[in-house]
Amino acid sequence: MKIKELVHSLEDDVGNIVSRIITLQDVKSELGVLRVDMDNLKKGTERIALINFHRKVRILDDLVSYTVSELEENYHQIQDTKDELFNKVVKGK
8 A cells, every 4th residue: 555545544543443432432421321320229110220221231232342343443454554654654665
């Protein structure tokens, strides 16, 4: 790849990582809300609340799993692009 293409690839991958970070921040926020809801649970509503909490936890767990997997993939792509860019610019290959 040419240097210009490498820079564009790097920019795309960094943008993808930023998007994944935002998703993880949103999950963190949702987990905080879920925790408050669980802490403020009223007696007698445990069964219904458990069903709702379980659904939310499943959704958040899936979202975190997919997001972390994509984040790891983006990280490896950035590493490859960085190495190729380093070789072209610094080593002159």
